[in-house]
Every structure is written in C-alpha cells, then in structure tokens.
Amino acid sequence: xxxxxxxxxxSRMSDGKEILLSVRDLAxxxxxxxxxxxxxxxxxxxxxSGETIGLVGESGCGKTVTGLSxxxxxxxxxxxxxxxxxxxxxxxxxxxxxxxxxxxxxxQISMIFQEPMTALNPVFTIxxxxxxxxxxxxxxxxxxxxxAAIEMLDKVGIPDPAVRVxxxxxxxxxxxxxxxxxxxxxxxxxxxxxxxxxTTALDVTTQAQVLDQIVSLQEEFQMAVILITHDLGVVAEVxxxxxxxxxxxxxxxGSIEPLFEQPRHPYTAGLLDSIPRIRDKQIGELPxxxxxxxxxxxxxxGCRFADRCDRASGVCVxxxxxxxxxxxxxxAVACFDPxxxxx
Amino acid sequence: xxxxxxxxxxxxxxxxxYFPVQAGLLxxxxxxxxxxxxxxxxxxSGKTVGLVGESGCGKSTLGRTILQxxxxxxxxxxxxxxxxxxxxxxxxxxxxxxxxxxFQDPYASLSxxxxxxxxxxxxxxxHHIGSPSERRRRVAELLEVxxxxxxxxxxxxxxxxxGQRQRIGIARALAPRPKFIVADEPVxxxxxxxxxxxxxxxxxxxxxxxxxxxxISHDLAVIQHVSETVAVMYxxxxxxxxxxxxIYRSPKHPYTEAxxxxxxxxDPKRKSSRIILGGDVPSPAHPPSGCPxxxxxxxxxxxxSNVPPPRTDQGGPGRPHxxxxxxxxxxxx
Numbered sequence: 001x002x003x004x005x006x007x008x009x010x011s012r013m014s015d016g017k018e019i020l021l022s023v024r025d026l027a028x029x030x031x032x033x034x035x036x037x038x039x040x041x042x043x044x045x046x047x048x049s050g051e052t053i054g055l056v057g058e059s060g061c062g063k064t065v066t067g068l069s070x071x072x073x074x075x076x077x078x079x080x081x082x083x084x085x086x087x088x089x090x091x092x093x094x095x096x097x098x099x100x101x102x103x104x105x106x107x108q109i110s111m112i113f114q115e116p117m118t119a120l121n122p123v124f125t126i127x128x129x130x131x132x133x134x135x136x137x138x139x140x141x142x143x144x145x146x147x148a149a150i151e152m153l154d155k156v157g158i159p160d161p162a163v164r165v166x167x168x169x170x171x172x173x174x175x176x177x178x179x180x181x182x183x184x185x186x187x188x189x190x191x192x193x194x195x196x197x198x199t200t201a202l203d204v205t206t207q208a209q210v211l212d213q214i215v216s217l218q219e220e221f222q223m224a225v226i227l228i229t230h231d232l233g234v235v236a237e238v239x240x241x242x243x244x245x246x247x248x249x250x251x252x253x254g255s256i257e258p259l260f261e262q263p264r265h266p267y268t269a270g271l272l273d274s275i276p277r278i279r280d281k282q283i284g285e286l287p288x289x290x291x292x293x294x295x296x297x298x299x300x301x302g303c304r305f306a307d308r309c310d311r312a313s314g315v316c317v318x319x320x321x322x323x324x325x326x327x328x329x330x331x332a333v334a335c336f337d338p339x340x341x342x343x
Numbered sequence: 344x345x346x347x348x349x350x351x352x353x354x355x356x357x358x359x360x361y362f363p364v365q366a367g368l369l370x371x372x373x374x375x376x377x378x379x380x381x382x383x384x385x386x387x388s389g390k391t392v393g394l395v396g397e398s399g400c401g402k403s404t405l406g407r408t409i410l411q412x413x414x415x416x417x418x419x420x421x422x423x424x425x426x427x428x429x430x431x432x433x434x435x436x437x438x439x440x441x442x443x444x445x446f447q448d449p450y451a452s453l454s455x456x457x458x459x460x461x462x463x464x465x466x467x468x469x470h471h472i473g474s475p476s477e478r479r480r481r482v483a484e485l486l487e488v489x490x491x492x493x494x495x496x497x498x499x500x501x502x503x504x505x506g507q508r509q510r511i512g513i514a515r516a517l518a519p520r521p522k523f524i525v526a527d528e529p530v531x532x533x534x535x536x537x538x539x540x541x542x543x544x545x546x547x548x549x550x551x552x553x554x555x556x557x558x559i560s561h562d563l564a565v566i567q568h569v570s571e572t573v574a575v576m577y578x579x580x581x582x583x584x585x586x587x588x589x590i591y592r593s594p595k596h597p598y599t600e601a602x603x604x605x606x607x608x609x610d611p612k613r614k615s616s617r618i619i620l621g622g623d624v625p626s627p628a629h630p631p632s633g634c635p636x637x638x639x640x641x642x643x644x645x646x647x648s649n650v651p652p653p654r655t656d657q658g659g660p661g662r663p664h665x666x667x668x669x670x671x672x673x674x675x676x
Contacts, residue, residue, distance in 0.1 A: 058534040173623045174398075203397035203561060205620045208605040212619055230535065233607030256611045274539040275609055276564040278591055285546070286539040286568060292504055 020224050021047040021070065021192060026084035028065050028074055037296045038082070039065045041248040044323070047192065052218060052225040054235035054256075057245035058271075060293060063228045066245070067194045070226075071111055072101050088192070107137040110185035114197035116177035120169040126153075126180045127165035130187060137188045152183040155220075157213055175206035179213065189221060196228045211238055232275060236260055244268050247293060247304040250323055254331030264331055264338035266309045303336070311337050350424070351385035352555045353409070353523050358382045358418035360401075360408045364628055376628045378404040380579035381418070386572075388522065389553035393570030393587070395563055395602070397624055401579040402559045406525040409557065410442055411435060422523060440470045443516035447528035449508035453500040459486075459511055460496040466518040485514040489544060506537035513544065523555045530565060542568050563602060567591060575599045578627055578635040581654075585664035595657055595666045597642045634669065644669060 028040040040062040047053050055063045068074045070086055072093065086093045088109065093101065105111075113119040121129055130149035134140055140148065146165070153161035156179040169177055178198060185193060195214065199207040215238050218225050227239055235242050236256060243253040244265065252265040263269040270289040291308040300306060306316040315336050323334040359381055364374040378401040386392045396402045407413045409420050411427055419428050427438055443466070446452035453462055460482055467478045486493055489510040500508055509529060516524055526545065530538040546569055549556060560566050566573055567587055574584040575596065583596040594600045601618045620639045625631055631638050637647035646669050655671050658664030 058536060175623055203624070204605040205397065205601060206623065207607075208617055208619050209621075211607075212617075231607060232535075232609040236609045236611045236613075237607045260609060260611050271536060272609060274536050276539060276542065276562070276568050277608065278564050278567055278603070278606065280592075282567065282587060285543050288539045288543065289536040292506060292537065 017048040017051075019046050020049045020089065021226075022085075022087040023066070023070070024085045024087070026066065026069060026086065027082040028062070028069055029080050029082045031078040031080075032297075034297050038299075039079075039248055039296065040069065043084075043245070043248075043250055045243050045250065045253060047224050047226060049191065050218075050222050050224055051241065052215075052227060052239045054239035054242035055226055055228045055245065056230065056232060056235055056242055058230055058293065060247075060296070061245040062248040063245050064196055067111065067196050067226060067228050070192075070194060071105055071109055073111070103137070106133055106185075106190070107188040108190050109192045109194065110188070110190040111194040111196065112178070112181045112185045112198050114200050116174065116181045116201070117169060119181055120177060122169055125166050125168055126172070126184075130165075130180075130184050133184055134187050148187065149183075152187045153180070155217065156180075156183040156186075157209075158183070173206075174202055175210060178202060178210050182210075182213065182217070186217060186221060186223075190223055192224045192226070193218075194226045194228070197230070198227070199234065200229070200231070207234075214238065232260075232272060233277075244271075247299065248296070249304070250334065251305065252331050252333045252335075253323070254326070258329060258331050262330075262339075264326070264333040264340065265305075265335050266311050266339060267305045269339055270308075303334075311339075313337065350387075352388045352423055353384070353386040353557070354419075354421040355382060355384040355409055356419045356421075358384075358405070358408060358420065359416045360404055360413060361416045374628050376626075377579045377630060378627055379408055379415075380627075380630075382576075382579075382581055384557075384574065384581070384584075386523070386555045386557060388555050389549060390572070391549055391556040391558050391570045393566035393573045394557060394559045394576060395561065395566050395573060396576035397561060397602075399624055399627065400576045401627065402576050403527055405576070406444070406527050406557055406559050410439075410444060410525055412444075437470075440466070440472070440519035441521050442523045442525070443519065443521040445509075445512050445516050445524060445526040445529045448532055449505050449512055450500075450532075452512055453508055455500055458497050458499060459491075462500070462511060463514045463518055466515060470519050472519055481518065482514075485517055488517065488548070489514045504537075505533050506541060509533060509541050510544070513541075513548070517548065517552070520552075521554060523557075525557045525559065527559045528561070529558075531560065531562070538565070545569055562606075563591075564606060575602070578625065578630055580635065580667065581665070582636065582668065583664075583666050585658060586662060589658065589662065589664050595664065595671065596636075596668050597640050597670070598636050601641075634667075642670060 024044045026040055026043045027038060030037045030039055043066055057063045065074060069081055081094060127146060127149050131142060131145040134145040134148055150161045150165050153165060158164050158179055199210050202210060229235060239256055241255050242259055244251050246267050252268045263272055273287040274289055289308055294304060302317040302319055303321055306312040321334045321336050323332050325332045358379055360379040361375040361377050363372040364376060366373045382405055394402050408415045415428055419426055422441060427435060463482045463485055464478055467473060483493055491510055530541050533541060548554060558569050570587050573587050573590045574581050577598050583599050594603055601620050604618045622639050633649045634647045634652050637643045652667045652669045652672050654665050654667045656663050657666050657671050
C-alpha cells in the first residue's frame with residue numbers, strides 16, 4: 001500500500017480520481033518454434049474507478065494479451081509475463097499467490113470474451129454455471145444463489161429469467177449468450193470488468209443492444225470497464241478514454257474527444273481515415289494505411305510503424321519513440337513527429 | 344465483353360431455397376427452413392449490387408443458390424440471357440467459368456497443401472483454358488492485378504497474412520475471366536487498415552474488367568463504398584432495394600433505418616440517437632405471420648401481423664426505390 005509513487009506518464013490525469021488499476025511497463029513474451037516473441041512490450045496505463053476505457057488496435061497488437069495479463073490468464077507455457085507491475089488497489093497482482101489471485105478473479109475483476117459459446121460450458125445449464133460462480137466467492141446456499149442468478153439475468157435483459165435459467169447455452173441466441181456472460185461476470189459485483197471484443201461476434205442491431213446494456217450496468221454498478229476492441233466506432237460510443245496499441249506498445253492514449261478529433265499519431269490518424277463509414281457521397285478511393293503490420297519476430301529497431309508511415313524520417317528508423325504526455329487537452333503520443341493541430 | 348446496359352447480365356426471378364427439417368426415426372420432413380423466400384434481383388455488367396443483412400437472413404444462401412452451388416427449390420436464374428436453373432450438369436460446368444465466388448474466410452478457403460501458383464491456376468485447369476505456358480503467363484498477370492509480388496508463386500498460403508490471402512482468393516476468382524462474381528463477406532475477416540486496401544482493389548476490378556458483383560456483407564458502411572444498388576434482406580426476403588445514394592439518404596423501411604442507426608460511428612460528438620431494436624431475428628423455420636419484421640418493428644400496425652406487405656416502388660421516375668412495408672402500401676392502420 002505504501003509503494004513509492006511510480007513515474008507515470010498520465011499521472012496528472014488522475015487528479016481527484018482514484019486509480020483502481022495501474023499497469024506499468026508490462027512485457028509479455030511467448031516462446032514459439034521460431035524464437036521468443038514479445039507480444040506486449042512496455043505497456044503502461046491507469047484505469048480510474050468507474051470509468052470506461054478502450055484498448056484499441058488491430059489483430060496481433062497485444063490488446064487481448066494485455067487484458068489476460070491483468071487476470072494472470074496468459075497461458076504459461078508458452079507465455080510468460082517478463083516484466084512490469086500490475087497494481088490493483090495498490091496491490092501488485094504479479095506478486096500475490098495463486099490462491100489470492102483466484103479470489104480476485106470473478107469477484108473483484110471479471111472478464112468477458114468474444115465468443116460466448118466457447119466461454120460457456122455446453123453441458124451445464126446457465127443457472128448451474130452462475131450458481132457455481134456465486135457460491136465460489138460468496139457464502140450462499142444453492143437456493144439463494146439461484147435466486148441471485150435469476151435476478152442478475154433479469155438485470156441484463158433476458159426475458160423470462162426464471163425459465164431461461166434452466167436453459168443450456170445452445171438454446172440461446174448469440175446476443176442472449178453474451179448477456180448471460182455479462183450476468184455471470186457481474187454477479188459478484190466486480191470493481192473492474194475486462195470486456196474482450198464483447199460484441200464482435202454479434203450483429204449490428206444486437207451489438208447496439210449489448211453495448212447499451214454494458215453502459216447502463218456500468219453506471220448502476222459503478223464499476224470500471226476495460227473495453228478491448230478493434231472497432232473505433234464502438235470506442236467512440238461508450239468510452240471516455242482510449243489507448244491505441246500497435247505491435248505490442250501504446251502509440252497514443254488520451255480522452256476520446258482529442259483522440260478522435262485531433263489524433264497525433266500517424267497510425268491513429270490513418271486508422272480513423274481508413275474505416276469504411278457511411279458518407280454523404282460515395283468517394284472514389286478509400287484512404288489506406290500502406291503495407292502491413294511487421295512480423296513480431298523481426299521487429300524493426302526504431303519506431304514499429306516507421307515503414308508504413310509517410311512522415312517517417314531517419315530518427316524514426318534508428319530509435320524508438322517513448323510515450324510523451326503532451327500538453328493539457330492533448331493526447332499522449334509515442335512519435336518523434338506527431339501531427340499537430342496547426343498543420 | 345460488355346453487354347448492353349439495358350439487358351441485365353444477371354437476372355434472378357422469384358428464387359426460393361427451402362431446407363427441410365427432418366425428425367423422427369423415418370426422417371420425415373416436419374418443417375421447412377425458408378432461407379431464401381422469393382427473391383428477385385438484376386445486376387448489369389460492371390455494376391455491383393450490395394446485399395446487406397444480419398446473420399441468418401439468408402444472404403449467403405442466396406449467393407450460393409444463384410451460383411447453383413445449392414439447388415434452388417423454385418425460381419429462375421439467367422446469366423447473359425441463358426437460364427442456368429435446371430441446366431444439365433455438363434452444360435452448367437461450362438457456364439461456371441463465367442461465374443465465380445470470393446469467400447469470407449481467407450484461411451479456410453485456400454488449400455494449405457497447394458502453392459499460390461497451383462491455387463490460382465486451378466480454375467484454368469478445370470476449365471481447360473489455354474496451354475500450360477499461357478496458364479503460367481495468366482497466373483503471373485493475375486498476381487500483378489491483385490497487387491502481389493511474382494516471387495511468391497511457389498509459396499504456401501500459411502506464409503501470408505489475411506489480406507494477402509484474400510488477394511490470392513480474388514486472383515483465383517478472376518482467373519477464368521468471369522462475367523459475374525459473388526463476393527461473400529470478402530473483408531469481414533480482415534483488419535480495418537487492410538479492409539480498405541481490399542475494398543479499393545475490388546472497386547478497381549469492377550471498373551477495369553466490367554465484372555458484375557453481388558457483394559454480400561453485414562456492414563452497410565462497406566457496402567456503400569462498392570455498390571451502385573443496395574438490397575436489404577431480412578428473413579429470406581428483400582425488404583428494400585434502391586440506388587446506394589437513395590438508400591443512405593432516405594431509407595424507407597424501418598429495418599433499414601434501424602440498421603443504419605445501429606452502426607457505431609467513430610465520432611464521440613455524435614452521441615447517437617440510435618434506434619435499438621428489441622428481440623432477436625426470428626428463426627426462419629418459424630417466420631412470423633404477415634410482415635416478418637413486425638415483432639421487432641417500432642412502427643408496426645395491426646395489419647402488419649396478418650398480411651405480408653406488397654413490394655411497392657416509392658422512387659421517382661427512372662430511379663426505382665422498392666420497399667416491402669405497409670407504411671407505404673396504403674393499408675389502413
């Protein structure tokens with residue numbers, strides 16, 4: 001609890017708000033046949049109580065691994081948390097024993113996953129699975145747990161919860177399954193919910209329902225949410241801050257207004273431009289980011305975005321930029337030549 | 344290669360595809376899943392119809408049934424004036440070089456045991472197009488068209504990223520110089536920054552080769568970029584069909600409006616006035632009576648639950664805008 005204050009890139013943003021989770025210099029490695037891959041390399045960020053923060057990036061950028069690391073769920077082997085600290089309410093989660101970690105999972109920090117069908121056990125009813133979670137963390141009889149489970153299903157908007165509680169996962173639609181996952185994750189009233197692509201497998205109309213549900217539950221339970229997604233549209237709809245990752249590191253972070261209106265990192269700007277969005281008129285050619293994400297086994301020495309960046313110069317190829325906090329009202333950016341508003 | 348604009352390259356009339364639901368020891372047919380339930384559609388050379396709908400609405404089945412990869416239950420399909428429904432097998436095979444498909448999943452749709460050259464060549468081998476040296480030349484030419492380097496010819500699919508694999512799949516579809524391509528969610532599995540690269544490529548192919556596309560996607564934003572006409576599908580039927588311009592500017596069907604408003608927009612200022620639909624898409628084995636959308640429709644009237652809405656043209660002269668909805672059918676509420 002009495003840890004000395006850490007050098008924080010975003011410390012000034014924590015004024016007046018309690019820091020719930022603080023990730024510092026996290027590095028996660030995976031052993032592969034071709035060598036050791038650093039999937040997450042020096043990621044730092046804070047999550048305040050009750051806020052919704054977006055962790056955005058394309059596949060392979062390390063956003064899911066970052067989420068899994070917080071709960072120490074990175075499969076080991078081949079994975080390994082190589083460095084860093086993950087402090088939850090002042091306690092370094094990487095130092096506590098597995099029993100303590102188990103108590104935290106599901107009760108104080110919960111996670112929901114992209115594919116609800118694979119995250120639910122197909123041979124037990126959803127009620128059964130929810131009762132298990134509840135009784136694992138709280139002193140409850142089966143009957144009490146069942147009542148609590150039905151209440152929770154009702155909260156997430158499952159029609160006829162008293163009947164549905166005895167359904168098996170295959171009897172539910174994709175949207176309903178994701179609601180069940182949310183109900184299960186929230187049943188012990190966690191302070192932090194990590195949602196890994198919770199709506200990616202759903203249709204747009206169902207996605208709208210589920211996002212709406214997450215937002216209203218977040219307000220009701222006063223919990224913090226880390227929303228991991230590739231969809232900048234979803235981030236703009238529900239998050240107050242966002243962290244953009246590329247190739248294992250944070251390239252830009254900040255409040256969503258400046259991030260979406262004046263992105264400073266060329267990658268964020270490119271990503272925002274290249275999203276197919278509904279426009280007033282058809283345009284000839286969509287703007288693109290040239291090339292592709294480099295192979296994690298052969299990362300360049302300098303900035304990892306340099307070979308796709310049209311602003312890159314000599315320094316970008318030679319050394320790696322660090323995350324710079326930026327002025328007030330600006331985003332923090334890891335770039336030697338950030339895009340500034342005057343340009 | 345071009346046919347006259349007035350004569351559509353592809354004409355689909357009242358196409359139906361029902362899948363039987365069997366039960367019991369004798370596998371008796373107890374019900375039908377109406378995956379495609381009376382769809383009519385036209386596509387001219389060099390034009391694209393964007394087909395949009397949610398999962399399970401029958402959009403992929405429609406694409407496959409048009410290509411006769413699945414035998415239609417009823418209805419007709421004409422390509423360049425020739426009817427291909429009910430065509431004898433040998434004749435149909437010859438027709439297949441005119442119609443190709445690009446699949447959604449670039450990981451599952453390329454054989455892991457074949458080299459890039461073999462994959463792209465396969466349609467040429469199957470249809471006996473050209474001599475071996477001509478086929479080699481054609482493969483090299485196709486790689487250039489889709490923006491891949493010629494050095495990769497002898498490599499295997501696992502060595503490529505999703506975007507590159509999708510380019511290989513596109514090259515294979517282009518190999519026999521088709522007149523019509525069904526692109527079934529070709530960019531859904533790709534990352535955003537790669538998605539736009541592949542969309543630009545498809546727009547370019549359409550322009551350069553005059554190919555007609557049926558572009559299937561669940562994403563209205565993707566559809567807008569490539570299509571002249573947009574058709575919205577719900578539970579096996581087309582509920583709205585109009586030019587891309589009209590459908591985005593003035594959507595008429597409540598379902599299209601809801602779909603458009605549900606898309607998350609990357610703009611924090613636009614805290615949206617989303618229309619959130621209740622419930623889920625009903626099962627096509629038990630479609631609701633009347634208008635299939637009525638249980639979820641915010642504008643549903645009494646008539647909607649009893650009478651299927653007729654298709655009406657709400658557009659101006661020369662720009663048809665078809666809607667199947669009682670709001671426009673003149674029915675009393």
